[in-house]
Amino acid sequence: MESLAAPQDTHQWLVPIAPELLVSVQSGEAPIIEAITPQLAAWVGEPVEALLGQPLHEVFETTLPVLAAVVERVFTTGESVRDYRLTFTDHQGKPHTAMLQASQRPGKLGRWGALVGLRLHELPSRHERGPRLPRDLPGLIGHSAALRNTIHKIEIYGPTDAPVVITGESGTGKELAARALHTVSQRNRQSFVAVNCAALSEELLESELFGHERGAFTSAVRSHRGRFERAHEGTLFLDEIGELPLRLQAKLLRVLEEGIIERVGGDREVNVDVRLISATNVSLERAVQEREFRLDLYHRLDVLRINMPPLRERLDDIPLLVEHFLAQLNEKYQRHVRGLTHDAIALLQQYTWPGNIRELRNVLERVHVETLGDVIGRKAFMEWVEERSRFYPGSWDLQARETARAERPALIPPYSGAVQPAAPLLHAGAGEVIDVVPQRLDPTAPSSPVTEHLDVTPEPPREITRESLEHAFRQAAGNITQAAKLLGVHKATLYRRMKTLGITREDLEIQQSQAIVLPSPGQESSIR
Structure with a gap:
């Protein structure tokens, strides 16, 4: 839809969006149309000139009567209206769907109490919607x-x-x-x-x-x-x-x-x-x-x-992704690898792909470079399989992976540490009053069938001591992000705690190396 050419330059700073409709509002009086685009005027079947200076509710009484109420709300409260979905019929009986935005700028201009700008962004019908997603986008390929x-x-x-x-x-x-x-x-x-x-x-x-x-x-x-x-x-x-x-x-x-x-x-x-x-x-x-x-x-x-679903939930898409990536790699390396054998595809579908599609593309590039023939078999992946098994134990056992995921808390309630507002009450008749907002669950109350398997109330974060921090750092093999996860906090929170305790990353690395090098008391006596 074309943008509005405002009749005066001052309109440009009064309306924060490019409106299709500009109305002036004064207390106790009907909103008046000051500017309107030709397309919006065509919906009501009138030329632009005939609509300027006309009351808003009279012009849109049969087409979009809700506009008058929206303008009144914006003028009264000063709050913007964003992404309000409208369905209506124009003067020819053609249906339309649009997203409405409306806003006002504070202050006055001349005789107007305020200006309110409205933007109607028409949505395409189902058969008119934009182009389908391209098939050559990695990660959006598949039928799962x-x-x-x-x-x-x-x-x-x-x-x-x-x-x-x-x-x-x-x-x-x-x-x-x-x-x-x-x-x-x-x-x-x-x-x-x-x-x-x-x-x-x-x-x-x-x-x-x-x-x-x-x-x-x-x-x-x-x-x-x-x-x-x-x-x-x-x-x-x-x-x-x-x-x-x-x-x-x-x-x-x-x-x-x-x-x-x-x-x-x-x-x-x-x-x-x-x-x-x-x-x-x-x-x-x-x-x-x-x-x-x-x-x-x-x-x-x-x-x-x-x-975005992880690749382990899209294992049926792996053959299509392999085909797509091999085409890219053939063009990059000027080769003609026709594909993977069935057992090679089956091998890839047994892996849980912690690195997802990026990891799949990387391993395919590796075997593409290492393989001299025009078909890649299962054997080409064996070195990578051994590396992954050492680096990420359990990656090849889908059942064990899913069992481990199921043992973790299934639900983290948003803002469990925030103050809960009092729930509004609704009268249900016959003197009965019911809550319309659920209260926080009481962990001591009997579990319902729906929540008995969920850890819906996370434990309060324990205080991070120097000892627990050093222990987590050793457990994570010097990875500060993994150490934060072991302690159940965000990485930034961990860094702030380290600053409070006066600990630097170098201190942790030195402590870790000493813990590895120093012999135990039994070993010390045997050396002597």
């Missing part, structure tokens, strides 16, 4: 039920502008899902911009996201447009959103609420219109509980959610 469910969600969520959180293990193709969402969206003619929140320092990430002005810091020799500005009217993908520093989370929240950014070192507000997609391979709910992630930002981001 798990992948079909993911693709179905992408097709539903793509045409909307609502934020999406993509979850899943490392290597499952979260960025590919984000690109697919952009492909089937109405923004696919504009830019798709991606940034990894864990790959940059806090200062550099702030500059990359929001831009900076010349002289903002020592190396800022010229102005720089940030990723938000470059993704204007397109899609911005924030990978590893759980690693975003708290200070930048507050700035991101403002962008989502107001559609405005300020460059580092600048004082000018810049309007941006982006569809935000974020991805994480850690639990945002746990991060909120540990106060590593803002609760208000979590609710802003987690409107729609897509979970």
Whole structure:
């Protein structure tokens, strides 16, 4: 839909979105149409000129009567309306579905009490939806039920502008899902911009996201447009959103609420219109509980959610993925490997793939390089099998793997450490009152059939002592991330505790090496 050409330049800063409809509102009076696009005017069957200055409720009384109520709400409360789905029929009887956004800027302009901008983003009908997902995207190839469910969600969520959180293990193709969402969206003619929140320092990430002005810091020799500005009217993908520093989370929240950014070192507000997609391979709910992630930002981001299935849940897709990757490798290395033998495929389907599709592609490239013939057999994978068995015991035993997963807590309630608000009550008749919000489960109460197998109340985190920290570090073989998992805390929380205790990573490594080298008392006496 075409953007509105506002009748006055002052409208540009009064409306944070590009509206299809601009109305003026005064207390006690009906909203008046000040500007409208030709397509929206065509829905009511009138030319633009005939609608200017007309009361909003009279123009849309039969087509979209809900618009008057939306404008009244925005004017009265000052709150924006975002992604409100509407289904209506135009003056010719043709059905339409659209997503409505409406917002107001504070202040007055001339005789108007306020201006309210409305944007109706029409959604395509089922048979008019955008292009199907390309078949040449690694990770989105296959016919398994798990992948079909993911693709179905992408097709539903793509045409909307609502934020999406993509979850899943490392290597499952979260960025590919984000690109697919952009492909089937109405923004696919504009830019798709991606940034990894864990790959940059806090200062550099702030500059990359929001831009900076010349002289903002020592190396800022010229102005720089940030990723938000470059993704204007397109899609911005924030990978590893759980690693975003708290200070930048507050700035991101403002962008989502107001559609405005300020460059580092600048004082000018810049309007941006982006569809935000974020991805994480850690639990945002746990991060909120540990106060590593803002609760208000979590609710802003987690409107729609897509979970990328791990490869162990898509074993039937392995033959198609192998075919796809071999075609890429043949082109890369100028060879003609025709495929894998049946027993080689069967071998790959016995593995649980902790590294998911990325690991599959890597092992295929390895055997592609090592094999001289045009068919790859089971024997070509034997060295890799031996390495994996040593590095990741149990990887080849699917039943043992699933048993181990089943023994872990199946449910982590969001914000279990947060204060629970009092539940609103609803009268059920005959004096009976029922709760409409469930209370936190009492661990001492008898278990119900549904919850008796779930550990729904996690244990409170125990205090991390120097001894427990050193022990976890030794158990994790010097891997600080694994040590944090053993202690049941986030890696950032562990680093803060180390700072409190006055322990550095070097101290832990020295302690670990001493624990390995020093002989036991019995050994010491025997040496003497």
